Amino acid sequence: MATETRRRDLTPPRVMSLVPNSSPSPLYPASQIQMSGTTRRPGKxxxxxxxxxxxxxxxxxxxxxxxxxxxxxxxxxxxxxxxxASQIVGRSKESSTASTAPSSPTVESIEGARAIWELPAAPARGVLFVAHGCRCRPENFWPPSQRCPGCVGLPEDVAITARALRRRFAVLAVASAGDCRSLGKEVGAAKRAIQSWTAKNGLGGLPVVALGASSGGYFVSRLAAKMSLAAVVMMISEGVFDPAGAPPGYPPSLFLHMPKDYKTAALVGRNVKMLRSNGVEARELQSLELPLTPTLLSDRIPGLDHGLSERIWKVFSEEGFVDERGYMRKDGRATPWKNAVVKRGFWEEVSQWAKHIQEELNLAYGYHEMTSLQNDEMLNWIEEHLK
Incomplete structure (x- = not known):
């Protein structure tokens, strides 16, 4: 994904599985750093x-x-x-991933790469290219459907796609050639895929925005130097830049990261300063930890019912996985929650949601995970830069 000096981010180290037959997380193992957070409860x-x-x-x-x-x-x-109507449905749950999900994706090969895309119900105002991270895939951004039976529909990923579609963005996701993206020929291939796809679907005159998470963030930072973009969003990633800095015409850049990942946060701060010194507009958004509540999982994972969410929360409370305020004591990847559910005897009910739950636990801890918590602020910023 990155250069030799960033090999730690190219191929994340293996995480020892805490549950028999569980697959390793595609994201980095977390350092055990405690941070405080605050929440506001709506008044009566x-x-x-x-x-x-x-x-x-x-x-x-x-x-x-x-x-x-x-x-x-x-x-x-x-x-x-x-x-x-697409803006009315789910409006009461704008802050939740359980709002209306995208439902009409197209799966096809573009320039030899597997791609999934969807057009908004109303005429598109722009194109959003999304780049997944290591060991992830485009299918994470759409829920299973007749048009995409192989889709996974991870909650944070789907929430980004759904909100972008409601804001009249055509969304395109292209699979990486390997577990992680390379920053050489694959960048040129993505550029050609975007250009051919937009031309084929009558979107050639629209502004293009690129969003990438983790290794996808490195990828879109390089893509922004190779093609004309209205804006680029690097999520949980500091991007990759040449020692000389950003090239002329580099697009406005938004870094959306989790400050608990202090190494990435420091590098984001450095690159924000570098871009600004090169005359590039650069902004930083932070996604903080949030408490695990009895209904957090059912509120954020479409299809997971409140009863099951409450039972899982009870396990976390009884096992001491959360503190007295409800915040995760450890990163979700380092919490043996699956073993605890197996011990309680209802793993069969939970297993189909394991990947979805894992993503939300990582989000709650606030360390290196896809996040839709800042969806509106991110899209508002993007819309300000559409030409």
Whole structure:
């Protein structure tokens, strides 16, 4: 993925499996660093005023109720005509990955590489190219469906795709040639794939944005030096740059990282300064840890029910995997949660969600994981740079 000096990031070291027959995580093992975090709980809505109560009593007559229903129906009809349905569905859960997921992907080979893509319901305003990390794949960004039965649909990945589609971005993901991406010929191949795909689908005149996570972040940082991009997003990655710095015309750059990964955070800070000194707009976003609650998993993983989420949370509480505030004591990859579930006797129910749960546990700990927590802030920044 990176140069010889960054081989630690090219091929992550193996993590000793904590559960029999479990596959190693595609992300780095975490250092055991404790960090504090804060959360805000929404306050309760104020009680209705006396005037509101009197008004409610007056609306209990049949005639008044009928009038109220007609007004409400008219309001819904008017609202549905002014806002696309894709933006209405799931709006109450904008902060959750359980909102409306993409459902119409196309799987095909582009320039000899396996690719998955989807167009938004409304005319596209831009193209989002997403580059996965080591030992990951495009299928993580779409849920299983008739059009993509092999898709995995990891919650954070799908949330990024879904939000981008709702914001009218055409989304394209191309598989790496190996476990990790190379930074030589593969960069040129990705450029050709993007150009041929946009031309074929009538998107050739639209601005292109590239987003890459982990090794994908290194990849898109190099891609941005080889083709015209409106913006580039490096997630949990500091990018790879030539010693001379960024080349002329390098696009605005956003680094979305987790500060608990202090080595990457320090390198991100260094590269932000370098880019700015080269006249490139550069911004830094941080994704912090969050507490594990009884419904966090069901709130963020579509299809996982509240009851199962609560049972898993109870295991974490009883085993001491979380502290008194609910924060993970260790990285999800270093927490023997699978063994604990097996011991409780309900692993069969959990096994189909193991990869999804693992991603959310890593996210909760806040160390080197895909994150959709800053989706809106990230996409707002991207939209500011569309030409």
């Amino acid at each position: 809505p104020p009680p209705p005023s006396h005037a509101a109560k009197r008004l409610a009593l007056r609306l209990t007559t049949p005639l008044a109720s009928l009038a109220l229903l007609l007004c409400a129906a008219a309001g819904v009809l008017l609202y549905s005509k002014t806002i696309p």
